[in-house]
Amino acid sequence: MVLLLAVITALSAAPALAGGAFTMTAACQATAARLPAPEGVGAVRYGRYYLVSWKAVESPEVAGYNVYRSYLPYPLLSSMVKVNPRPVRGTSFLDTTLTDYWRIQYYWVAAVDCGNRLGALGGPATVNPLLPDCTPPEPPRNLEAGALEVGVSLTWEASNREPDFAGYHVYLEDECGRPARLTCQPVKGGFFYSTRGGAGSFFQVRSVDTSGNLSSPVRAQAVTLPEEVLDFPDPAANQDERVVYKGLWVNEHYRPEEGLDLLEGDMVTSVYPLDGGECDPPSVKVTFQGRSVKLVAARFWQCGWCEIFLDGRSVGRINLSSDEPLSRCTLYATYCLPPGTHTLKVVNLGIPGNPEMPFDVVNVDYLVIR
Template identity: 20%
Template sequence: MAVAGVTGVLVFQGVTGNADAPAGAEGTTGPVSTRGQTAPLTASTDGRSASLARRETEPFSMLGVTWTDPTARVKGTVEVRTRAVGSGKWSSWLRLDGDSGQGERGAARGGTEPAWVGPSDGVEARMTSAGKTSAGLPAGLRLDMVDPGKGSVKSMTPAAFAVEGTEEPTPSGTESTDPGPDATGTPETPATGEPTSEPPTSTPDTGTEPPTTTPSTSASPTDGPTDGPTGTATPTTSPSPSATTLPPAPPSTAPRPPITSRAGWGADESISPEEPGYLPGGKIKAVVVHHTAESNTYTCADAPAVVRGIYAYHVKQLGWKDIGYNFLVDKCGTVYEGRKGGVDQPVQGAHAYGFNSETTGISVLGTYTDAAPSQAAMVSVARIAAWKLGQYGVDPAGTTTLTAGDAGTNFFGKSWAKGAQLSFPVIHGHRDGYNTQCPGNAFYPQLATLRTWAGGPVAGLTVKSVTGAGLSGTTYYTKSRVTVGWSATTPASLIKQYELLVDGKPAVTVAGTATSASATLAAGTHTVAVRATHVSGKKTTSAAKTVVAETTAPTFTTKPALALRTGTVNTTAVPVTLSWKAADNKALKEVRLTAPAAKTYGPTVTSAAHTAKSGVATAWNMTAYDQAGNTAGGSVTATPVILQETSATRSGTWTSKSSTSYLGGKSLSSSSKNASLTWTFTGRSATWVVSRAATSGQAYIYVDGVKTATVDLKSGTTKYRDAIWTKTWATSGKHTVKVVVVGTSGRPTLTTDGLVYLK
């Protein structure tokens, strides 16, 4: 269905098929038809606003607003909203970037940047001038809509690349000579060749006469800058060479990234049959970074269609000879060849008004006013910049001087005259050389990162780990082999290689995608670092780490030993203390108990509380580790033995008591002064086990006939099986322990539950 008031339906080529083939699938896509349709905006009586009422349209996915004078700029607000195919849902208002940058000499129209809106079949538009009362909108305003088409057809060789001496293909139909949308609003002829039945649409009356421009086609050698008034280079001596006479492309210091060719994204070469142009000086001095100022909601499968839409908009709607950008990058990082002429050649684009003749243009699909581009897109932009600038020995992190092809003003209010010599960062934003927001407020601050990534050296290089070694303070210790891990903020695809340096000399060289490497060290103290080489050849070295290689094992200066301790005694859990001392000639790391339980102790710990089963000989095995991983073992074996009170030799009066709370269910109690119990055993540690209460009295303890302690059994809470007193000897031997009732006034009673010793 035709749009009411449409100036014509532009059928760019009648080939259909699948437009969503993978962007990088070379040979699976070819020239894909695109179709345009236009609708005039109605201007207000004061010429300061214009609109297009909501209406249905033929399907489209990209749009822009254009006007008659290609040199005119819109100072104001341009907004559109669209209806989605299928759901019928209308979008919110989308603001279009003010203008496309006056990119091409001989352009038929001026216009906003195109916006990708996805498959749509309805549209509404409105414009408002931001100028003073006397500054209205340009004449000939219309909405241009592009269907990027679908297709999977054989590749077609661009006419500009035809081999000399062979006949160039002549596209059929009227499209071969179609100069683009008619600047005066004259209806265009459909692909059928039949005249349109729709009446001509007059240019909206804005109160001003559209200016008449006659683009210059030549310039004398003394005309100064090679950029003409619309930003396209005019050779100073002879036309740009054709593709068949180009010198070989210079090699680059950086590798070429993967690039989807024009055939890969389905470029219909018949709509731009002109040969490409090349930079007059033959050298790229700078990279201008752009965004395409459209929605970020496209999918990566949509990206080839987005590129086709931009191509069709630039060529058929604005009347440019080809897409303006040299390269385009989608949010998944796929790179697309833009303007034809050879990606490795200094092709002159139409992307930076006044500075096209010394630069190449890279545009990221999407709008980056509020959100920065994806890392994948940033990496690809840096890789293209590094490769292209590397062909001409230009430092991406440096500055350069460009000659202004025309007077201009940039986004920051800086103005210059034609021929001015201006300093720019080698990688800079479109706004640096033109009054536009491009590449967006969120993208522009990221240009510093792009310069670092593209120009090197590798940034953020840090050793993150040294495995196979232990760390003590700031020194690592290993037996011999270590694996060093690192990280860098520069993306791996921009890093040529890493070297693992030992004492300043390369020990191992690995790829730029690696994050670790291993080396075997001789005995002694070494420095270990990582050196990264950027694709530009610049090198950077991380801070060094000190690594000591040694194979001397630690020692137990005091072998593991076991002793009884105070606490509650059970037949399955007798309180014991395990003690030891370990040392190392370099750095002790830890001591591990491996049996009968698993525990790990720090290098300064020399004892630990445990429990052991009574009547069972238990081996306590320990291993000392130094920071290098060298080890030494030590162990002790002991058996806790419970001697019931009934096994003691008694004197005086003792009463037997029964309770499940006592060891073995029984105990002996006495309040008779000087009543005693004596146990005889062979061992190296002993502990007396009692029951305690608030009325419990005191006892004297004699060891091997010598009084050694007075023990008070009084306790604020009742306790059973309480090991209250211990004694340990340096070696195992035969000993006697005698307990005597003191007969404490008011609380003379003792209740004893036996004796435990270690053998």
């Protein structure tokens, strides 16, 4: 009864206009005399949050804005809750504090000056009881699908800024154009590698929010990315700034009848320092742009162990030793690189591949980059 009486008293204290609307109280009018009310106050729901926006007040005295929430549809400051901890500099504010989703509520906005004096209250923007969120996010843009030797690399512009944005889902179309989702969880960025599909396959990407609303799909057909074959240059005459040798590396030539079928008939080999001094072990590092890389080398009985690093992280140790000479062996390959600059480094570990023989040769023939 006390609460009901208080509400009735508040309603009766507010002067009414024709049709039941309320005017601003005298106390509010006195407070609001300095600055005009912001116009265009609105509230848009994003999941369980509300983005309140308004038009800027054209006055040099404006230092910011306060945002208020109330259960009453008229500007009574004593019934309002200020939802911003400090004056808002811009013309929008995301309210994450609303909890009574089942009640109609109202947002008001007032400009404040440098003395923290309030201007007139603008609004209200009405927030209706919580209903299912059916507003989808904006779709992604500029989808590209590049077919690799294995799989497809997809990129798009990840430009969504909705407060309830969750990520992106990726789909592969079947022969009838029906999409099958490839992502278990939404992808946060603008890159996805699919082991399924190839050149000619059609892919879709859709934005999704925390309520499960999906944007309209964007669609792209996979095209084969151009291939670059990087033949490791002669260390003694290297002019390629992308390739950096350290330690002892030499260029060796072989004819096919000698048992090795090499690209351009040569390969670059290294031997670990015999004295095991303080010098760094032989290594070669290549900086490249691409979404996939494959390292090709020869294997023979004089080879030893090497370690491979991708973007500074070890991806494995490999024994190149083989009783029979083997040409064009894939030592390492990856097809899921995000677009950008990457490095591949091969280090001679100085460990013989055959414990019964004191040989630790490590060689590299060429790289395949897409």
